[in-house]
Amino acid sequence: MKLKYSLTALLVSCGAVHGANLLTxxxxxxxxxAFGSESSYPGAEAPSAVIDGNTNTKYLNFGKANSGFIVTPSGSSVAQSAVFRTANDAEGRDPKQVSIYGTNDPITSIDNGTGNNENWSLISSFDANLPGARLTTSSPIDFTNGTSYSSYRVSFDTLKNNNDVAQLDEFQLFSGAGGAGGSILGAADSIIAFDTDGSASSNFPGPEGPSFAIDGNSGTKYLNFGGINTGFIVTPGGGASVISGFTMTTGNDAAGRDPNAYVLYGTNDAITSAENSDGNAENWVQIQSGTLNPPPGRGVAYGSEAVTGSTAFTSYRFDVVGNGGDNLMQFAEIQFDGTFIPEPSSAMLAMLGLLPVFRRRR
Ligand SMILES: [Ca+2]
Ligand SMILES: [Ca+2]
Ligand SMILES: [Ca+2]
Structure with a gap:
């Protein structure tokens, strides 16, 4: 009886190429x-414009339906009716279905957040039936409510055209039905924008997509308008690998966009996350996090970053969690160093006892 394969052949069959570039x-x-709220507004059309008593200023939210505002009057109140005033243009932007909520919690929701940090009680939900005429005050809308609240959340659940942005010139709550009693809201009240709809922050220009980060050309870059907490998922064509380090290259301009902190993950799941999603459709295992020191030069390589660990993964996720302070994130190149794990050969399987290893020579 004789071994068909020499030990050397086995080692060659099982051997891996070390120090290879993983990305091609x-x-x-x-x-x-990362996911956040859809809420955002132009600086000149902030939520304060909806309670400023100025009938020619409006609040506009790019978040469309399910956006609105959270307002905290100077004192607690029992609201029993509401009056709206339409904005200057585009009737499709007017709220249609509106829900008004109250809370006595302190407001911890942030401006342009999802507005869900507090416990909100629904006071009333109704079709606002706003007039088609522009810069026009609506009839009062009554609701049955005997509960006192310290803050209100007004949600534009639907718009006359849900594909449009949301806008409103003025809004007022009254302590009596039919717009009677005292007005509850004042121009000095604290007010923030929200949109309960989530939105992934990732978004890139066509000629600066993530593929330009692995094209081997330091004159092209990957730019993400979402800034920090964006990144990429890559599946090396060479198969499963163990990463041992990586090197990045700065973009052509704006050093404030250079990544200076990261979290690296691996998975062996098939990638089902969609482009510009939050990238959480897979089970990700954190490999390493760390800080980076971007070189001041443009189109210049960072020092290489060592990665420790011995687990092989078929895909990697790289989150940029810090940059130089710019609203955008970019880099020209990234390359992973590591070792591809070869597919098991028949000799390897034989070693594992899965195939007959010995053959009788005649
Ligand atoms: Ca106004
Ligand atoms: Ca929305
Ligand atoms: Ca490039």
Missing amino acids: PGDAIIAIG
């Missing part, structure tokens, strides 16, 4: 970013 132009790569 053309590898599957998608942009990802």
